[in-house]
Amino acid sequence: MSTIRHLSRKDAIEAGALDWAAAVEDIQATIRLLRSGEAGMVAESVMPLGADPRNKAYGLPAFVGGAYDAAGLKWTVHRAEPIGDLPSISSTTVINRLSDGAPVGSVESALLTRMRTAAVSAAAIKALKTDRIGSVALVGAGAHAQTHLDMLLSLFPGLETIHLWNRTRSHLDPLLATAGQGTATRILPHADWHEALADADVVICCTSAPQPFLDKSAVRPGRLIMQIGFHEVMFETIAATDLVTVDLWGDFAEKSAKSLFQMYRAGGFSPEQVAADLPALLVDGWKPPAEASLYFSSFGLNVFDIAFAARVLARANELNIGTLLPSI
Template sequence: MNTIRHLSRADAIKAGALDWAAAVEDIKTTIRLLHDGQAGMVAESVMPLGADPRNKAYGLPAFVGGRYDAAGLKWTVHRAEPTGDLPSISSITIINRLSDGAPVGSVESALLTRMRTAAVSAIAMRALKPGGVTSVALLGAGAHAETHLDMLVRLFPSVQEIHLWNRTKAHLDRLLDRVTPGATRILAYDDLDAALDEADVVICCTSAPVPFIGPSTVRPGRLIMQIGFHEVLFETIAATDVVAVDLWGDFAEKSAKSLFQMYRAGEFGPDRVAADLPAILLDGWQPPAGASLYFSSFGLNVFDIAFAARLLHRAAGLNIGAVLPSV
């Protein structure tokens, strides 16, 4: 009998969803497969769910060959704010085998999205700041900020201080309550400028619908990373020496990310993108010394498919998850 396997978040964690080394390797391997034509994706299909542009549902299909042998769809529903005990983002990824189309299973994937996003941030930080990082300003207090905080602590032992800021203090207090003390100093700020003051890297993980990162944030040698919704003013992007992205694609025509809004407004040309992940990982591209840097992370669904395929394969070997008949 043909079966499919479903992994809850707890199942995914048992199968290795929180393994940072595996997450980073998935990103690197998938980029190589993309470059070789063995992985691909098409533009997301977006369905608005109200007047607030943050309220939407979207489907993101992709395929990844090689050891992943997967074709899949990530289905996600975003709400502007959490409701009751529900998170603001719910997501599931469905996987079929690429080689023969057989259904494999599904994974609760909001956690996977956060892991792959932070893994991309780690790769970008290492490449764009090859001299190392000692101080990071992390803006936001939601799930993406929490995952980035864990990534920084685990993958960047050179970071001496992480400066946390969030517009809503109660949310920041909840994040601090979940922090495990360690060697890295983690400091909370009420004032945004104070949080930014000494940072080598600024990581924006907010859901802000109105940009608040102004041109004064740009400094020689500083890296501004946009992970969240629409945080960075056009003037700020224009003021940076180097603009890098995870990838430039059809999503530039639809995405609400600041850089793509700037592009659609006619104020940014794709020719100004200095590097993307393939150039960074495969071609050895590095920024000029002392340049001010901006990195826009769109969030590539092809990584979600690779992550889910890896976890489903490992879960089958360990007999993790709920197994159901497929027909």
């Protein structure tokens, strides 16, 4: 009987889902495959689940060749707020072999999504901020903020300070409780986001804010503002930066509620104004001037989800981790 393998979150972690070095290598390898035409994706299929635009279900297909040999679909249901004891995001990625179409397995993928998002941030920081960074401001206190905090502590051990801010101050407590042990990096909470950003070389926005609040006072020479979240950044802030960079520009610009794409649809930004995307950063080695103010919009590319799931499933198969299910 033919079987497929299913990995719970616990299984995925056991199979290496939290390996930051492997995660960053996945980003770099997948971008190279994307540039050569050996990886690709199509626009997500979105189904609204109510008036709040954050309530939606969506499917994201992609393929990744090379050693990944994978074609897959990430299926996600997203709620603006958790309901009961359920998480706000429920997600599963299904993988088939690209070479022959054979089913491989499935992975609970909310964790993988957060890992690939933070790994993209890490790769972008290293590419855009070639000089030493001493301070990062992390805005938000949800799951993406937690994963970005883990990433910063793991991949940037030379950081002197990580400043934290969230609209609800008490939501920072879990981050403070789990971080700061065994690290020389100071982790400082703030009551005001202006204070949190005061000396930051990099600002990482990880909120689900439906209305933008980060105004153009956040723009400074040499500072990188990264938007991971929903709609935190005002159009005036994007317009005030010297250089706008993105993970990629695609058909999703016509639908996404991310700040940059809303600005584009409102007529305030043109795709020709994008200075560089991830292929330019990671394959071509594009570098900005040292004193330029920078903005990076991370849409979140489903091609990375497929690469991550394929890598973790392959490792799980080697170690016999997970649950085998009949496929026919």
